[in-house]
Amino acid sequence: MAQMTMIQAITSALDNELARDPSVLLFGEDVGQSGGVFRATDGLQKKYGDQRVFDTPLAESGIAGLATGLALQGFRPIAEIQFFGFVFEAMDEIAGQAARMRFRSGGRYTSPIVYRAPFGGGVKTPEMHADSLEGLLLQTPGLKVVIPSNPYDAKGLLISAIRDNDPVFFLEHMKLYRSMRAEVPEEAYTLPLGKAAVVRPGKDLTVVAYGAMVHTALKAADQWSKQKGVEAEIIDLRTISPIDIETIIESVKKTNRAVVLQEAQRTAGAAAEIVAQINEHALYHLEGPVKRITAPDTVYPYAQIEEEWLPSTERVLTGFEAALAL
Amino acid sequence: QPQGVSSREILAAPSVRKFARESGVFLGNVIPTGPNGKILREDVERFLAGADHAQS
Numbered sequence: 001m002a003q004m005t006m007i008q009a010i011t012s013a014l015d016n017e018l019a020r021d022p023s024v025l026l027f028g029e030d031v032g033q034s035g036g037v038f039r040a041t042d043g044l045q046k047k048y049g050d051q052r053v054f055d056t057p058l059a060e061s062g063i064a065g066l067a068t069g070l071a072l073q074g075f076r077p078i079a080e081i082q083f084f085g086f087v088f089e090a091m092d093e094i095a096g097q098a099a100r101m102r103f104r105s106g107g108r109y110t111s112p113i114v115y116r117a118p119f120g121g122g123v124k125t126p127e128m129h130a131d132s133l134e135g136l137l138l139q140t141p142g143l144k145v146v147i148p149s150n151p152y153d154a155k156g157l158l159i160s161a162i163r164d165n166d167p168v169f170f171l172e173h174m175k176l177y178r179s180m181r182a183e184v185p186e187e188a189y190t191l192p193l194g195k196a197a198v199v200r201p202g203k204d205l206t207v208v209a210y211g212a213m214v215h216t217a218l219k220a221a222d223q224w225s226k227q228k229g230v231e232a233e234i235i236d237l238r239t240i241s242p243i244d245i246e247t248i249i250e251s252v253k254k255t256n257r258a259v260v261l262q263e264a265q266r267t268a269g270a271a272a273e274i275v276a277q278i279n280e281h282a283l284y285h286l287e288g289p290v291k292r293i294t295a296p297d298t299v300y301p302y303a304q305i306e307e308e309w310l311p312s313t314e315r316v317l318t319g320f321e322a323a324l325a326l
Numbered sequence: 327q328p329q330g331v332s333s334r335e336i337l338a339a340p341s342v343r344k345f346a347r348e349s350g351v352f353l354g355n356v357i358p359t360g361p362n363g364k365i366l367r368e369d370v371e372r373f374l375a376g377a378d379h380a381q382s
Contacts, residue, residue: 286340286343
C-alpha cells in the first residue's frame with residue numbers, strides 16, 4: 001500500500017496493465033516523452049518504450065480512429081483525449097464506429113478500447129476544458145462510462161476498464177486529480193464496472209452523485225447531520241453507464257426520498273435518466289418527486305464565475321432540505 | 327410510530343403517502359387492499375374512519 005493521489009493511482013493502473021499485457025498500448029497528444037499534461041503517463045514511455053507508449057499528431061478523430069484500427073488488429077488501446085471538451089472531434093470514431101463494432105460484425109470483431117479524458121470544473125481552466133459531456137456518451141449503446149471520485153476507485157476501475165473487452169470511456173475529474181490522497185495498493189486489483197458504492201449510510205434521504213459532486217454531497221450531508229440531525233445516504237455511482245439501479249432502489253426503499261446531484265447542466269449529464277429509472281422501479285416507495293441538483297442550462301461559464309455556477313455545498317444543502325420537505 | 331412493519335415493505339403511491347402524512351396516519355397500520363399489497367387512498371380513508379369511530 002502507498003498513499004496516492006488520483007493521478008498517481010491512474011499512472012499506477014496504467015503501469016500495472018502495460019506490464020501485465022503486451023497488447024496494451026497507450027497513446028495520445030504528449031502522453032509519451034512529456035508524460036502527459038497532468039503527468040498521468042509520466043515515466044511510462046521510458047519504461048515500456050515508444051512502441052507501447054507514444055505521441056500522436058494533434059487530431060482527436062485520428063487518435064480515436066487509430067484506437068479502432070489497432071483494436072481490430074488485436075491490441076488493447078488506451079487512447080487519451082487531452083480534454084473531454086475536445087471529444088466532439090472524435091465522436092464518430094467513438095460512437096459511430098468503435099461502440100458499434102461488436103454488433104456490426106456479429107461478434108467477429110470487438111473494440112477493447114479505453115478512452116481516457118480529463119474534465120470537470122473548479123480549477124479555472126480555459127474554454128472547453130471543464131465541460132461535463134458524459135450525457136453524450138450515456139446515450140451511446142455499446143459504450144460503458146466510468147467516472148471515479150477517489151484514488152482507490154480510480155485504479156481499480158481503470159484496470160477493469162482496460163481488461164473489459166468492449167469500449168469504456170474513463171472520465172477523470174481534474175479537481176480530484178490531486179485534491180486528496182488515499183491508501184492504494186501498488187499491485188493490480190479490479191473493481192466491478194456498473195457497481196455503485198454507498199459512501200455514507202443514512203436513513204432520511206438518498207443522494208445519488210458521481211465525480212466531484214460526491215465530495216460536495218458528503219460535505220453537505222455532514223453539515224446537515226450536525227445542524228439538523230438529518231442523515232443523507234450518499235451513493236457514489238462510479239459507473240454512469242450502465243447505471244447500478246439495484247443499489248439505488250435498495251437505498252430508496254429505506255429512505256423513501258431521493259435527489260440526484262450532478263455537475264453537468266440540468267438537461268445534460270445522467271440525472272434525468274436516474275430519476276426516470278427510480279420512477280420506474282421505486283415509485284411506490286417514494287414520498288414525493290425525485291429532484292435534481294445541477295448546474296444551470298447555460299454554456300460552461302467563464303473561469304471567473306465558475307464557483308457561482310457549479311453546485312455549491314450551500315446549494316446542495318438547500319436541495320436536500322427541499323427534497324425532505326416534499 | 328408503531329413497530330412491526332418495516333418501511334421497506336410498505337407500498338403506496340406518492341399521492342397516497344402524502345394524504346396519509348397530512349392525515350397523521352402511519353402507513354404501517356393500514357391494511358392494504360391494492361394489487362401486490364399496495365395501500366390505496368381508500369385504505370387510508372377506511373383506517374381514518376375506523377380510528378375516528380374507535381375514538382368516539
